[in-house]
Amino acid sequence: MLLVIVLAAAAAAAGFLVTDHLRRPQPTAQQRSVPTPSAYAGADAAPRAAAATTTPVPSRAAIATALRPALRAAGLGPRVLAQVVDARTGSTLLDRSGGTGAAPASTLKLTTAAAVLAVHAATDRIRTVARSDGRGTLVLVGAGDPTLSAAGAGERPRYAGAARLADLAAQVRRAKVSVRRIVVDDSAYRGATVSPDWAAEDVPSEYGAAITPLLADGGRADPDDDVRSATPDVAAGKAFARLLGRSSLPVTRTATTTATGRVVAAVRSAPIATLVEQMLLQSDNVIAESLARQVARSQHATASFPGAAAAVRAVLRDRLGVDIGGGLRDGSGLAPADRISPAALTALLHAVVRSSNQGVRGITGALPVAAWSGSLAPRYLSGASRAGAGLVRAKTGTLTGVSTLAGLVHTPRGGLVAFAVFADRNDDTAAAQAALDALVARLATCRC
Incomplete structure (x- = not known):
């Protein structure tokens, strides 16, 4: 085997605080004025039985009311696919054609991250x-x-x-x-x-x-x-x-x-966990494709674009119980022909939060934080989205005409929700991103 295991125990993740694996510029004045991303503490702790949790599941009606105007934002374009679920129980809180497959852009990297950490130790x-x-x-x-x-x-x-x-x-x-x-x-x-x-x-x-x-x-x-x-x-x-x-x-x-x-x-x-974090923070396509091939090799499958895509699907189904469908063409989301649904991504995020595998669960701590790190560092800095600064942790996605966002956010009453939103027919990337950010910020402020 060319992949070797380091004989060291993986350190336990302490909440959602960012670890500094990448060179990053000093925070801007705007970033210094946003909250430190500390609202995620405990979200990647060992899962508890659903019946044991005392945090109420957010209200479907309240979520729908909070998001209804944001889902109509002109910047999103004529079609919006969305799903919001309770991250701990998996119950659906909002569904807007969430089962429809569409181009996920770089939110597809969530599947590669989960698959590679399901088959390899974080320290490999x-x-x-x-x-x-x-x-x-x-x-x-x-x-x-x-x-x-x-x-x-x-x-x-x-x-x-x-x-x-x-x-x-x-x-x-x-x-x-x-x-x-x-x-x-x-x-x-x-x-x-x-x-x-x-x-x-x-x-x-x-x-x-x-x-x-x-x-x-x-x-x-x-x-x-x-x-x-x-x-x-x-x-x-x-x-x-x-x-x-x-x-x-x-x-x-x-x-x-x-x-x-x-x-x-x-x-x-x-370590593999570091490579995953670097991939997710900076949306690095080459790291993503390389890690997808590590998944294929671990399954004794062909390390190619189709072989890696098939291996990722099989691992997520067999190891995490999530069927993402057969629409993957690569491991990065760079292919416009990739297809996955928002519902598949929220199911995956639920599985990540609930996983007993510490490496898989650590994905929650590797995601960019709004207005703070990675591809979300320049976002959530002003306007309607600012309420989500430091509170939203998500993977971004952008292709021509496609803007997507998928991740996790705590509600003010202690709920943890997973979301995936695709605006796949927009003609203004900046406007679509601003509208997506404003939409998700409503989850961060919803007393649902």
């Missing part, structure tokens, strides 16, 4: 190795670490806690093996490296790269690049040669396993 790490055949060929065997860093020794990696190619190169030098060429072993994955369901402009772009078993810095040729690479495996091989002090070494790739030589160097990724 992904191992990248270098093998020598003793005759001058050094093989870099990629196992799907999406944050492996090409930063030089002493330089800060793009992703906190990342394994380093510089460390791998140092180990190779200490091993004193002959290196005349570098081969990148891509055999861990199969099929297309770019989904046929993605738009042509998605790769290369700031948000999309080809998905290969060996890549560095989220698929970038250089840690400081904004645009990612269409050939990140070869770019990583060339970066390794540079870090080895041998930039002129030829670099080739192979889709056939070459794992027969002696292992002369190895590095391990940040």
Whole structure:
């Protein structure tokens, strides 16, 4: 197995407070004036039997009254799909065509997060190795670490806690093996490296790269690049040669396993739970696709776009009891053809909150906080949405014409609700996001 387990106990999550795994800018003046995100304490604690809870289930009528005007907001466009459930009991509090499948955009990453933490311990790490055949060929065997860093020794990696190619190169030098060429072993994955369901402009772009078993810095040729690479495996091989002090070494790739030589160097990724948090906070598509393939590999399925999608569905059904349907085309939500319903996402959030698996339950603490962290840091700062600042924790989603939001929020009376809202026919992303935020903020203030 290329995925190894760290012999350490996972630390218990303490409420919904954000852990600082990513480099983040200092809070703006607006962010400093919003509440610290502390309203989630206890939501990821060990679940109790539904009958034992003393918190009343929010009123369906009150929820409907609170959300009715917000659901009619012009910014949402002509179609809104929504579902709100009690996160602890799963009972439906509001349904507006919630069972209809639609493009979820990046809220789909919730499925990848739950699936990978259902099959791997939060402390598992992904191992990248270098093998020598003793005759001058050094093989870099990629196992799907999406944050492996090409930063030089002493330089800060793009992703906190990342394994380093510089460390791998140092180990190779200490091993004193002959290196005349570098081969990148891509055999861990199969099929297309770019989904046929993605738009042509998605790769290369700031948000999309080809998905290969060996890549560095989220698929970038250089840690400081904004645009990612269409050939990140070869770019990583060339970066390794540079870090080895041998930039002129030829670099080739192979889709056939070459794992027969002696292992002369190895590095391990940040823990899976850290990768999940980095994916969710920054909505990182390359991390998402890499983690979806870890799910496929754990199930001995084909590590490809369709293989990973099928494996995620099977794991969520078999491990968490949630059927998300067969509409997934990828693990990130970048494909406009992806289909999942708001009801499937609220069912998944309910399962996450109630899970006895500490890693799965920890997803609640990895979600962006309104006006505070990740993709929600610049939102909920003003206007009608400001009431949700520090109180809403959710995954965002955006494609052309599609704006979505799915997550958790506490009501003033102590209820915990899960929600998923899709505005999938809008023509103004900014207006749709503002309307979604204002809608969910009403849950945060509803004395339901």
